[in-house]
Amino acid sequence: MSRDPWQLLEDAATVLVVHAHPDDESxxxxxxxxxxSTADIRIELVTATRGEEGEIVPGxxxxxxxxxxxxxxxxxxxxxxxxxGLAARHLLGTAxxxxxxxxxxxxxxxxxxxxxxxxAGPSPSAGPDSFTHRPLQDxxxxxxxxxxxxxxxxxxxxxxxxxxxxxxxxxxxxxxxxACARTATVRLEVSSAPQGSxxxxxxxxxxxxxxxxxxxxxxVDSYRTQLTVLGTDAEGIRIRHVGGQDxxxxxxxxxxxGA
Numbered sequence: 001m002s003r004d005p006w007q008l009l010e011d012a013a014t015v016l017v018v019h020a021h022p023d024d025e026s027x028x029x030x031x032x033x034x035x036x037s038t039a040d041i042r043i044e045l046v047t048a049t050r051g052e053e054g055e056i057v058p059g060x061x062x063x064x065x066x067x068x069x070x071x072x073x074x075x076x077x078x079x080x081x082x083x084x085g086l087a088a089r090h091l092l093g094t095a096x097x098x099x100x101x102x103x104x105x106x107x108x109x110x111x112x113x114x115x116x117x118x119x120a121g122p123s124p125s126a127g128p129d130s131f132t133h134r135p136l137q138d139x140x141x142x143x144x145x146x147x148x149x150x151x152x153x154x155x156x157x158x159x160x161x162x163x164x165x166x167x168x169x170x171x172x173x174x175x176x177x178x179a180c181a182r183t184a185t186v187r188l189e190v191s192s193a194p195q196g197s198x199x200x201x202x203x204x205x206x207x208x209x210x211x212x213x214x215x216x217x218x219x220v221d222s223y224r225t226q227l228t229v230l231g232t233d234a235e236g237i238r239i240r241h242v243g244g245q246d247x248x249x250x251x252x253x254x255x256x257x258g259a
Contacts, residue, residue, distance in 0.1 A: 005188045005255035006207060012153035014042045018143065018176045020131065020158075020168035021051040021109060022077040023226050026219040028163055029156065029190055030084060031236075032253040034212035034219075037085030044150050045081060045089040046097050046143065048131050048172055050074065051226075053111035053123070055242040060225040072225060079222035083215050092142050096149040099141035107131040107139065110168050119165045132167045136174065143179035154186045155179075159202070159256070161192035177258060191254030204254035212251055213237070220249055 009015065015036060019025045025033065025045055033043055050070040061072065081089050090097040093105030110130035111123035126133055147155065157176035162169030173189075180187040191204040217237050221229045230238040230246070237249040 002203075003257050005205060005257050008154055008186055008188065008257070009036065009041070009255075010039075012041055014044070014150060014152045016044050016046065016147065016150050016152035016155045018046050018048075018155060018157040018172055020048050020162075020166065020172045021054070022047060022073045023051070023080070023220075023223045024163075024169070025077075025086075026080045026084065026216065026223070027249055028158075029253065030080075030216040030219050030249060031209035031212045031251040032156075032190070032255075033084045033086060034215040035209040038211075043084075043086045044152070045086050046092055046146055047077065047089065048092045048107050048139070048175075049109040049168060050091070051109050053109040054226055056225050057228060057242050069225075076222050076225065080219040083219040083222065085215070090146060092139060092146075095145075097142050097146035099138070099145050102138075102141070105134070105138060105142065107134055110171075112166050112168075123167070126167070132171045136171075136178070139171070139175045140178040140182070143175055144182050147179055147183045147185055152185065154188055156188045156190065156255075157258075159189040159192050163190075163192045180258065187258035188255050189258050191256070193254060203256045205256070206252055206254045209251045209253065216249060216251065 017029060036043055051073050052070055093107055098104060108129045110126040110132040113123050158169050158173040160173055162173055213232055217232055220237055220239060226242055228240045230240055235248050236251050239247050239249060241247060
């Protein structure tokens, strides 16, 4: 008998969610995480990279700002995490998300290029320290260490499409699958179906989270260097990405149990 992902979450006391960059937790799973936090489920987040390769919204950083971009984005993710009600956040490669005995590791944003509208592919400029180029085993060992530390009942991550195919998202999917297999931890995958639609394929089951609109909008609006919030309507939170693409952060989630 197949297991119901939503029942697994309802029975969980602690959930660990795995994402690739700052802002992914809000854009891909913000409504889900806000809903879970209001249900008194402890949620911890681990982010693989610091989003170093992302573009910057013009005017979002003051001319006299002397902090590096990665530090600015750490402050953005701190604000978003607080709005969503998360209990803790971690960086992959930094203890406790670091394999025992290993020196701290920094997984850099791998960047991306658009292959076609809505589908990303690898960037030719990704260096040897990027998340996609560092050994898969290292990242898996680091996530296993965090799972052993947090002891989550459920781990939530990307499906194999990685939302829009970003190489770091796809890598995070493989790392999460490997770490959960090693630790025998239940793994749930978030559907990569476009935010404004519900796909009935792939074995996903969906739920709406209409009560999370305020929290999700505040979390998304924390990322002033990466996007602009345009408004809220019946579809969700309307945003404009730094590249000029309009998008919607829908207040619904499709989940399935990972194989």
